[in-house]
Amino acid sequence: xxxxxxxxxxxxxxxxxxxxxxxxxxxxxxxxxxxxxxxxxxxxxxxxxxxxxxxxxxxxxxxxxxxxxxxxxxxxxxxxxxxxxxxxxxxxxxxxxxxxxxxxxxxxxxxxxxxxxxxxxxxxxxxxxxxxxxxxxxxxxxxxxxxxxxxxxxxxxxxxxxxxxxxxxxxxxxxxxxxxxxxxxxxxxxxxxxxxxxxxxxxxxxxxxxxxxxxxxxxxxxxxxxxxxxxxxxxxxxxxxxxxxxxxxxxxxxxxxxxxxxxxxxxxxxxxxxxxxxxxxxxxxxxxxxxxxxxxxxxxxxxxxxxxxxxxxxxxxxxxxxxxxxxxxxxxxxxxxxxxxxxxxxxxxxxxxxxxxxxxxxxxxxxxxxxxxxxxxxxxxxxxxxxxxxxxxxxxxxxxxxxxxxxxxxxxxxxxxxxxxxxxxxxxxxxxxxxxxxxxxxxxxxxxxxxxxxxxxxxxxxxxxxxxxxxxxxxxxxxxxxxxxxxxxxxxxxxxxxxxxxxxxxxxxxxxxxxxxxxxxxxxxxxxxxxxxxxxxxxxxxxxxxxxxxxxxxxxxxxxxxxxxxxxxxxxxxxxxxxxxxxxxxxxxxxxxxxxxxxxxxxxxxxxxxxxxxxxxxxxxxxxxxxxxxxxxxxxxxxxxxxxxxxxxxxxxxxxxxxxxxxxxxxxxxxxxxxxxxxxxxxxxxxxxxxxxxxxxxxxxxxxxx
Amino acid sequence: xxxxxxxxxxxxxxxxxxxxxxxxxxxxxxxxxxxxxxxxxxxxxxxxxxxxxxxxxxxxxxxxxxxxxxxxxxxxxxxxxxxxxxxxxxxxxxxxxxxxxxxxxxxxxxxxxxxxxxxxxxxx
Numbered sequence: 001x002x003x004x005x006x007x008x009x010x011x012x013x014x015x016x017x018x019x020x021x022x023x024x025x026x027x028x029x030x031x032x033x034x035x036x037x038x039x040x041x042x043x044x045x046x047x048x049x050x051x052x053x054x055x056x057x058x059x060x061x062x063x064x065x066x067x068x069x070x071x072x073x074x075x076x077x078x079x080x081x082x083x084x085x086x087x088x089x090x091x092x093x094x095x096x097x098x099x100x101x102x103x104x105x106x107x108x109x110x111x112x113x114x115x116x117x118x119x120x121x122x123x124x125x126x127x128x129x130x131x132x133x134x135x136x137x138x139x140x141x142x143x144x145x146x147x148x149x150x151x152x153x154x155x156x157x158x159x160x161x162x163x164x165x166x167x168x169x170x171x172x173x174x175x176x177x178x179x180x181x182x183x184x185x186x187x188x189x190x191x192x193x194x195x196x197x198x199x200x201x202x203x204x205x206x207x208x209x210x211x212x213x214x215x216x217x218x219x220x221x222x223x224x225x226x227x228x229x230x231x232x233x234x235x236x237x238x239x240x241x242x243x244x245x246x247x248x249x250x251x252x253x254x255x256x257x258x259x260x261x262x263x264x265x266x267x268x269x270x271x272x273x274x275x276x277x278x279x280x281x282x283x284x285x286x287x288x289x290x291x292x293x294x295x296x297x298x299x300x301x302x303x304x305x306x307x308x309x310x311x312x313x314x315x316x317x318x319x320x321x322x323x324x325x326x327x328x329x330x331x332x333x334x335x336x337x338x339x340x341x342x343x344x345x346x347x348x349x350x351x352x353x354x355x356x357x358x359x360x361x362x363x364x365x366x367x368x369x370x371x372x373x374x375x376x377x378x379x380x381x382x383x384x385x386x387x388x389x390x391x392x393x394x395x396x397x398x399x400x401x402x403x404x405x406x407x408x409x410x411x412x413x414x415x416x417x418x419x420x421x422x423x424x425x426x427x428x429x430x431x432x433x434x435x436x437x438x439x440x441x442x443x444x445x446x447x448x449x450x451x452x453x454x455x456x457x458x459x460x461x462x463x464x465x466x467x468x469x470x471x472x473x474x475x476x477x478x479x480x481x482x483x484x485x486x487x488x489x490x491x492x493x494x495x496x497x498x499x500x501x502x503x504x505x506x507x508x509x510x511x512x513x514x515x516x517x518x519x520x521x522x523x524x525x526x527x528x529x530x531x532x533x534x535x536x537x538x539x540x541x542x543x544x545x546x547x548x549x550x551x552x553x554x555x556x557x558x559x560x561x562x563x564x565x566x567x568x569x570x571x572x573x574x575x576x577x578x579x580x581x582x583x584x585x586x587x588x589x590x591x592x593x594x595x596x597x598x599x600x601x602x603x604x605x606x607x608x609x610x611x612x613x614x615x616x617x618x619x620x621x622x623x624x625x626x627x628x629x630x631x632x633x634x635x636x637x638x639x640x641x642x643x644x645x646x647x648x649x650x651x652x653x654x655x656x657x658x659x660x661x662x663x664x665x666x667x668x669x670x671x672x673x674x675x676x677x678x679x680x681x682x683x684x685x686x687x688x689x690x691x692x693x694x695x696x697x698x699x700x701x702x703x704x705x706x
Numbered sequence: 707x708x709x710x711x712x713x714x715x716x717x718x719x720x721x722x723x724x725x726x727x728x729x730x731x732x733x734x735x736x737x738x739x740x741x742x743x744x745x746x747x748x749x750x751x752x753x754x755x756x757x758x759x760x761x762x763x764x765x766x767x768x769x770x771x772x773x774x775x776x777x778x779x780x781x782x783x784x785x786x787x788x789x790x791x792x793x794x795x796x797x798x799x800x801x802x803x804x805x806x807x808x809x810x811x812x813x814x815x816x817x818x819x820x821x822x823x824x825x826x827x828x829x830x
Contacts, residue, residue: 507766509733509766509767509770555770556766556767556769556770556773558766558802575803576803577802577803577804578802579801579802580801593800593801595803595806596803596806597803597804597806597807598802598803601773601803601807602806602807610803610806629765629766633765638730638732638763639763639794640798640801641794641797641798679733
């Protein structure tokens, strides 16, 4: 009923005028007793009605769209209901007129004018032809045939001028002579139109089947109409033949030309029709893919793109209902449906989907009959659904089954490989879109995480001593190269007295923010223990008992503690799972490797039992070199032992005058090995100097080793 | 030196699993091993023997993985042992003090035998 709403006042007026015209014509015909047999009359009427039903709307369209500027095909304005409406309307009008005239008039007193009135009929047809051709031409304009249109228009103008001259200036001239002139022009026009006709195949072939069907119908009517027109000739009551009138010639010549063109149109349309269906399908597929790509590139919610997928599947699979689900383990969630109402079919759909084992469907698959399903189990209840064949396409995102697209059709053997390929490309686009969606979310998450990491990093670096202890007895230089992520290297100094100094170096290893947190904890423990330190070993044992069972087992803390006693000229070395240290005394560099387990790994009693303490004598000019695994891993290219060896060589062979220079030498080497640090790299170099006090000889080792 | 860590395991006895590690065990490959171990342990395995014959490198983060499980296993009567450590790997164990925490044996059979004895003791 939509159609009737769209009828505009203009259409009604146009109908009224045309109807009146035909009623008048027939009134005149029948009153004049024109002897048609009824059946021929009806056939005649049918074709003329059809002809007008096809031409009138195009005239209307041409007027609406300002004639030449129209850019759409006149045929696009047709649809089946519209055509039938016009056809029935005209036919009924004729039929009614026939009976009305017979009923009311019944006599033949108007017979005198019958042939002349018939001329009016031809005039109407001529003009409608000219206008419809104009519309056609204007439509052709966008197909790049401007020259043709121009030539055609020249002919029209020229023809009009000649006609007017004949009418107004030479009324006495034999009509037949005029007709000859017009014939000549129209023959030329015919040549142009025939040439023009060769071009039509281009656009017919690429038109949609809908337009082509219209064209076939249109051309059949036109062809029959023109054949009828071409065979007409009447002698008027005054003894003149219609062929003596120029309008008649106009009509005949036009009809011949049009007949040729419409034969071509009919032929081309008929042969393009099967192809057009395929072309249309492909055009739709390409369009839908490009549309989908556009949507996939820019969407806010996953639901939006899911809805697009089901809609496209529905339309491209000849209106097959489509369901998109997301799987989660063994359960699923219906994300989008198209082609049916979910609420009314709820239970059936769920029962149907529950019986499919989606986990087993690894590739896109067609089931062209529900009975033939092998690895998909259906209960009998599923047959209450209108599906006889289905396609199931798994959606994989990051190699994980994310969801499925299910397209069903009510007929068996419906889907083929091409359908599957198209649906697969939909699904692939979808999976890329989903993946992008997650990537974006991941990126946002990662940004947040990195920001937190930076903060943690800053906190962590703030735990390092702001400045190295200033003392005349020892010279210290340090280097720390923080890694991209949070590492856990640290060093610290605790001054016990003027002559006793604790030096700590360590590594808190663990993932993410944890390391920074434990470093804060360690710093606090160091601080609380600093008041009461007897030996380095004792210190580490206390650290272990403070931390054991209190920290995440994934966190691994290693510490080397030195207790420098300048009064005695000794250093106590304890190593809790940390890398050994280097001592350079005189010209020899040695590795000090005491035994010990990392902090908080084992019970304090066991930890203490295995923690070995070693006392070294130090002299002026001795270097103590402490480092973390990050540093030696870089130096040894991931091999700690090589790294230690390399560092030892540098310490032994390079020339340096103070810790700072030694640190620089090592950094040079580190930089040479790469700048991309997986782990923190820390180096601490101490140089003993100004040891003036005499050493205490009877040092009680046992006291330390307790 | 292969870049990745490859893990293969084989059941030697009821509750005893021999796990062979190959490649590099560092901070990058540690999560992989961690997942593998938590799966293995949740399957009821109490005794883990790691054969490190083909392990090229281990970092402290890699060693941390074992620490995450040892406590739990030992509390339940299980244990972790290592077999066939090459010199390089052993030196890292030694540097970090891990040789003090774990039993290190020379062959798989030796370890399995030790596990058996321990199992008997636990069952008694």
